[in-house]
Amino acid sequence: MEKVGLIAGNGKLPELFLNQCILKGIEPFSVYLFESVEESVKEHKNSVKYSVAQVGKIISYFKKNGIKHLIMLGKVEKNLIFSNLKFDLIATKILLSTKNKKDKNILKAIIDYIESENIEVLPQNYLMDEYIAGNETYTKVLPSKNEEKTIEIGIEAARMLTDMLTDIDAGQTVVVKDESVIALEGVEGTDKAILRGGELAGKNCIVVKMARHHQDYRIDIPTIGLETIKKVVEINGRGIIIEADKMLFIDKEEVIKFANKNKIFIKGIKI
Numbered sequence: 001m002e003k004v005g006l007i008a009g010n011g012k013l014p015e016l017f018l019n020q021c022i023l024k025g026i027e028p029f030s031v032y033l034f035e036s037v038e039e040s041v042k043e044h045k046n047s048v049k050y051s052v053a054q055v056g057k058i059i060s061y062f063k064k065n066g067i068k069h070l071i072m073l074g075k076v077e078k079n080l081i082f083s084n085l086k087f088d089l090i091a092t093k094i095l096l097s098t099k100n101k102k103d104k105n106i107l108k109a110i111i112d113y114i115e116s117e118n119i120e121v122l123p124q125n126y127l128m129d130e131y132i133a134g135n136e137t138y139t140k141v142l143p144s145k146n147e148e149k150t151i152e153i154g155i156e157a158a159r160m161l162t163d164m165l166t167d168i169d170a171g172q173t174v175v176v177k178d179e180s181v182i183a184l185e186g187v188e189g190t191d192k193a194i195l196r197g198g199e200l201a202g203k204n205c206i207v208v209k210m211a212r213h214h215q216d217y218r219i220d221i222p223t224i225g226l227e228t229i230k231k232v233v234e235i236n237g238r239g240i241i242i243e244a245d246k247m248l249f250i251d252k253e254e255v256i257k258f259a260n261k262n263k264i265f266i267k268g269i270k271i
Contacts, residue, residue, distance in 0.1 A: 005067040005119070006030040007058065009074025012225065012250055013124070014041045017073055020127040029065045031058050033076065052076060053085040055094060055110065059117055070114070071122045072107075072218065107219045123217035128248060133224075135244035135270040138252075139259045143239060143267060147206060150179050151241055154208030155271065157181045172222050173209045177201045190224075191231045198235025205237045210271070211246035223248040226255050232264055239265030246271075 004021065006028050008014035014030070015038040021028040030047040041047060046065070050057050062070060087095065094113055098105045111121045125132065143151060154176035161174060161184055173185040175197025182205060183197035190209065197205050211222050224242055232240050239259075242249065249255070249268075259266050 001025065001027045003027050003029060003065065003067055003069075004122070005062045005065075005070030007070060007072045008032040008037050008041050008047075009072075009076045010034060010036055011075045012038065013073040013223065013248070014038065016131065016250060017071065017127060018044060020130075024127060026127075029062065029067055031061060033074075037074065051085060053087040053091045055113070056088045056090040059090070059114060059119070062119055063117065067119060069120045069122050071124060071126055072111075073124055104216075104219060108216070111218055121218045124219075124221040125217055125248070131248045131250055131252075133242050133244050133247045133249040133268045135268050138256050138266040138268070139239070139264065141239065141260070141263050141265040143206070143241075143265055147238065150176050150206055151208065151269075153179055153181065154206060154241065155210065155269070157184070158208050158210035159213070159271075161185070172212060173207060175201070175205050175207055177205045190228060194228070194231040194235060194237070198237065203236030205235060207232055207237060207240040209240065209247070210243045215246065221248055222246065223250060224255075225250040226258060229255050229259055229264070229266070233258075233262045237264060239267065242266070242268050244268040244270040 004026055006014060006017060008030050018028055018041065028044070028046060030041060030044055032041050032047055032049050033052045048061060090113065094109045095106065098109045114121055154174050157174045157176070158172060161172065173190045173193050174181055175183040175194060182201040183193055185193035194207055209222060209224065224240065224247065229240065256266065
């Protein structure tokens with residue numbers, strides 16, 4: 001049987017990935033990083049827990065089980081990198097090798113080390129085709145003709161954010177209203193950027209979330225789910241635009257039902 005490794009953080013993506021492995025007859029071996037991961041991840045027969053600071057033990061576990069490919073999925077809170085963790089020798093070497101301590105650079109250094117041990121790190125869309133956002137409007141509500149110009153401006157702003165600021169830990173989301181850019185996502189994440197946009201501009205904002213032009217899908221894949229849509233509703237927003245073929249859309253049925261109930265739109269656009 002084909003094998004694959006999983007380094008699992010918080011959120012639903014690791015659980016969804018394990019389900020896809022089972023459906024496709026692939027045997028997963030998981031290392032989960034926190035007690036707060038989904039119970040199904042912890043309870044899987046090939047799952048073990050190691051700290052994010054125990055890189056040596058994580059690699060040893062995969063090598064012992066003959067893993068040649070692995071995927072990294074789930075959230076790792078930014079403050080954990082510098083919390084009171086006891087880093088093993090390999091983790092310490094990786095941290096010292098990074099030119100700065102930005103999340104992206106640390107993860108890239110970890111990936112480089114893993115691959116130097118002859119274990120390929122797979123993109124986060126591996127086996128996840130059914131969750132890829134499509135080029136379609138998912139909801140009963142549609143953007144108005146007047147809003148289409150605002151959406152175009154939002155897409156352009158998101159593209160500038162993701163293409164020009166490649167060395168900065170900026171996000172991939174903008175909030176727009178009335179042909180103006182209201183908020184750009186920084187290190188705070190999508191949900192807080194949405195709330196900030198709503199606070200600045202009031203109701204009827206539109207959220208635009210794009211992938212980076214040179215997205216490294218081994219490190220990160222843009223994702224929306226129920227919590228994202230709840231934030232759009234919380235600010236009395238009009239809806240959200242997502243990039244087709246480049247993002248994951250999880251809990252789709254539940255999210256669409258919630259969006260329709262609250263009369264907001266969800267539209268995938270292929271760029």
